[in-house]
Amino acid sequence: MKFEKLFSNMRIDSLTLKNRIIFPPISTNLASITGEVTDEFIAHYSRRAKGGAALITVENACIDFPLTMMGATQPRFDNERFVPGLSRLVEEIHKYGSLAFVELTHPGLFGKELPAIAPSEVDLRLDGIKPHPMSREEIEKVALKFAKAAFIAKKAGFDGVEIEAAHGLLVNQFLSPVSNKRTDEYGGTLENRTRFAKLLIDKIKEFCGRDYPVMARVGVVDYVNGGIKPEYDGVEIVRKFEELGYAAVHADIGFGDKEKRLEPMAYKQAWRSNLAKLLKDGGIKIPVIAVGMIREPEIAESLLKNGVADLVALGRTLIADPDWPLKALYGKEKTIRKCIGCSECIRSRHAMGTAIRCGVNPVVGKSSGYEKITPSSISKHIVIIGAGPAGLEAARVAALKGHRVTIFEQEKEIGGAVRLGSVPPGKEKMQWLINYYSEVLKELEVNVRTTTTADIETVIRENPDEIVLAMGAEPFIPAIEGIDGPNVVLYSNVLDEKVALQKGERVVIGGGGLVGCETALYLATKGCEVTIVEMLPEVAKDMEPISRNYLLRELKEHNIKILTSSRIIKISESSLNIKKTDGMEIELDLDIFVAAFGEKPRKFEKVDAPVPIHIIGDMTRVGKIVEAIRDGYAIGFNL
Ligand SMILES: Cc1cc2nc3c(=O)[nH]c(=O)nc-3n(C[C@H](O)[C@H](O)[C@H](O)COP(=O)(O)OP(=O)(O)OC[C@H]3O[C@@H](n4cnc5c(N)ncnc54)[C@H](O)[C@@H]3O)c2cc1C
Numbered sequence: 001m002k003f004e005k006l007f008s009n010m011r012i013d014s015l016t017l018k019n020r021i022i023f024p025p026i027s028t029n030l031a032s033i034t035g036e037v038t039d040e041f042i043a044h045y046s047r048r049a050k051g052g053a054a055l056i057t058v059e060n061a062c063i064d065f066p067l068t069m070m071g072a073t074q075p076r077f078d079n080e081r082f083v084p085g086l087s088r089l090v091e092e093i094h095k096y097g098s099l100a101f102v103e104l105t106h107p108g109l110f111g112k113e114l115p116a117i118a119p120s121e122v123d124l125r126l127d128g129i130k131p132h133p134m135s136r137e138e139i140e141k142v143a144l145k146f147a148k149a150a151f152i153a154k155k156a157g158f159d160g161v162e163i164e165a166a167h168g169l170l171v172n173q174f175l176s177p178v179s180n181k182r183t184d185e186y187g188g189t190l191e192n193r194t195r196f197a198k199l200l201i202d203k204i205k206e207f208c209g210r211d212y213p214v215m216a217r218v219g220v221v222d223y224v225n226g227g228i229k230p231e232y233d234g235v236e237i238v239r240k241f242e243e244l245g246y247a248a249v250h251a252d253i254g255f256g257d258k259e260k261r262l263e264p265m266a267y268k269q270a271w272r273s274n275l276a277k278l279l280k281d282g283g284i285k286i287p288v289i290a291v292g293m294i295r296e297p298e299i300a301e302s303l304l305k306n307g308v309a310d311l312v313a314l315g316r317t318l319i320a321d322p323d324w325p326l327k328a329l330y331g332k333e334k335t336i337r338k339c340i341g342c343s344e345c346i347r348s349r350h351a352m353g354t355a356i357r358c359g360v361n362p363v364v365g366k367s368s369g370y371e372k373i374t375p376s377s378i379s380k381h382i383v384i385i386g387a388g389p390a391g392l393e394a395a396r397v398a399a400l401k402g403h404r405v406t407i408f409e410q411e412k413e414i415g416g417a418v419r420l421g422s423v424p425p426g427k428e429k430m431q432w433l434i435n436y437y438s439e440v441l442k443e444l445e446v447n448v449r450t451t452t453t454a455d456i457e458t459v460i461r462e463n464p465d466e467i468v469l470a471m472g473a474e475p476f477i478p479a480i481e482g483i484d485g486p487n488v489v490l491y492s493n494v495l496d497e498k499v500a501l502q503k504g505e506r507v508v509i510g511g512g513g514l515v516g517c518e519t520a521l522y523l524a525t526k527g528c529e530v531t532i533v534e535m536l537p538e539v540a541k542d543m544e545p546i547s548r549n550y551l552l553r554e555l556k557e558h559n560i561k562i563l564t565s566s567r568i569i570k571i572s573e574s575s576l577n578i579k580k581t582d583g584m585e586i587e588l589d590l591d592i593f594v595a596a597f598g599e600k601p602r603k604f605e606k607v608d609a610p611v612p613i614h615i616i617g618d619m620t621r622v623g624k625i626v627e628a629i630r631d632g633y634a635i636g637f638n639l
């Protein structure tokens with residue numbers, strides 16, 4: 001077997017895990033607004049179990065509604081009336097031989113209900129509101145809520161619970177000197193700071209029995225001044241957790257920038273597995289779980305083989321492809337649809353407050369019926385124009401339905417705008433999506449005709465039963481004086497290296513959307529002096545906030561100048577005239593102007609065709625990968 005260690009058994013307390021793969025808590029907003037699990041919620045978790053993960057952790061549960069609520073919706077574990085629904089969930093997870101855990105969470109000082117409670121009255125909220133420091137009675141009361149929630153979990157059949165002691169939340173707030181300024185027996189020394197974690201496990205064991213497994217996600221590092229340092233108190237906190245009877249720990253992150261625990265695409269695979277290694281090297285005996293950006297079975301196997309960790313947590317990895325474990329087990333790892341780190345899951349669940357969505361997996365958050373692709377009773381010939389993500393996904397699903405599929409692509413390679421999107425620094429993982437489609441379309445025997453420009457007339461000659469147009473978008477070029485000048489180039493020609501810019505050239509990028517900003521970064525790494533000019537008050541404003549902050553920092557670090565609220569009036573051979581919204585006029589020197597003003601759906605001359613024509617992806621409205629793939633799936637599903 002190729003990944004021997006990954007697929008070897010492991011024990012957590014008295015439980016045996018069939019392999020070393022854990023699905024960690026990923027909140028979904030799929031529970032109902034009143035806290036019940038829904039059919040979509042159950043489908044989501046049972047699907048990850050079906051894919052082969054040994055242990056499924058249900059997302060952060062609400063232990064005291066509404067006081068401890070986080071996010072738009074949460075499954076509730078604060079009343080026995082939720083047990084019947086929860087037990088249905090557990091049964092569906094158990095059906096596939098996976099263990100079921102649930103993460104019990106308290107936001108502490110970040111609570112939405114005011115006054116929020118915390119170990120101390122610290123000023124750590126963005127809104128500046130200070131929490132109420134917990135009295136001893138309040139500490140006992142909260143511990144009781146955790147214990148009652150664990151009891152409900154046990155009653156519903158969960159194999160154990162996980163305490164959220166990371167991410168700056170309540171238990172972490174007790175552990176970290178950043179938030180714990182107490183002078184009583186809950187503050188100061190490490191013994192005192194872990195006393196709340198002791199109270200929790202003692203109470204849970206009292207309610208659920210000594211042998212009921214309790215794991216923890218522990219913040220072993222704070223990325224803030226005066227916080228937990230992994231090599232000192234991080235390891236010692238976990239040693240204490242071990243002594244207290246915790247069954248296993250995730251080597252996770254405490255306070256600090258969210259970027260470190262919800263990493264944007266550019267972060268390296270397994271970059272924070274060093275935290276797990278510190279615990280192992282520090283002599284921790286209970287199972288240590290490495291988490292964060294573990295995307296490929298080879299990487300997971302090497303972490304386990306090299307003694308970096310005992311288990312791996314695969315979060316977004318299994319959102320993108322729940323069958324990752326089975327594919328790795330049966331040598332089909334090339335067909336894994338890897339998480340590319342596009343952050344759509346974070347945007348949907350955190351920033352938008354909607355049900356979770358995945359950029360590359362179109363059925364995330366949907367009912368199980370939508371995932372089931374049943375062969376069509378009539379086998380058709382489907383012809384698709386455009387091999388971007390919309391066309392590729394439509395081809396995949398149509399082929400799975402048993403249709404014969406031909407896809408035309410004018411470029412040498414498939415991938416569409418994703419191919420260009422993978423060029424700027426830190427965006428290389430986008431190429432994974434293209435590799436995935438290459439592999440699966442080959443297996444499904446889809447006829448992919450690259451370097452072939454097609455129109456309706458040419459595809460009609462192929463005798464299709466239905467036609468899908470997925471030709472994407474085309475650049476939007478505003479009517480600016482000088483836009484057709486010799487020193488004006490399109491961003492796509494720059495990223496495609498059809499136009500090579502020289503080191504030291506002064507480049508102005510017109511348009512500060514995602515594409516303009518990433519093209520700017522690409523050119524700055526090539527040694528150009530880059531300025532972005534944007535009409536709106538902000539650049540890249542539609543991006544998910546964590547990834548956006550990362551990108552803005554990169555732009556700054558590469559000395560890219562940004563002019564916002566600035567309208568371009570005229571492009572000349574060696575200068576650019578700009579008018580700011582306050583009326584001020586500026587002239588910039590330039591060598592090259594790069595147009596990145598955005599896209600518009602590609603125009604299509606309507607012709608009468610003897611067969612149905614469907615239009616999908618950016619050709620209908622300019623969006624992102626998530627919309628393109630969702631469109632592709634939907635049309636394929638209905639063909
Ligand atoms: C630089 C860049 C970075 C991006 N980064 C991100 C990101 O980080 N996250 C994200 O979610 N989205 C990103 N996007 C957007 C995303 O790539 C698009 O939304 C998505 O690719 C649209 O998919 P599509 O299949 O509809 O169209 P496209 O991907 O544009 O594909 C259309 C395909 O049709 C082909 N075609 C057109 N006409 C013909 C013809 N007549 N005959 C044959 N073939 C034809 C084209 O060559 C192309 O391959 C980025 C886009 C760019 C340009």
Ligand SMILES: Cc1cc2nc3c(=O)[nH]c(=O)nc-3n(C[C@H](O)[C@H](O)[C@H](O)COP(=O)(O)O)c2cc1C
Nearest residue numbers: 024025026027059060292293314315316345346349
């Ligand atoms: C959309 C989203 C929701 C998350 N929700 C939770 C959560 O409820 N509790 C938690 O401890 N971690 C949560 N996480 C963090 C993940 O469990 C995991 O630690 C993180 O995503 C890094 O691992 P990955 O790169 O394998 O995804 C969430 C992550 C994402 C992307």
Ligand code: SF4
Nearest residue numbers: 316339342343345359
């Ligand atoms: S939405 Fe993007 S980041 Fe999230 S799991 Fe899917 S591919 Fe990964």
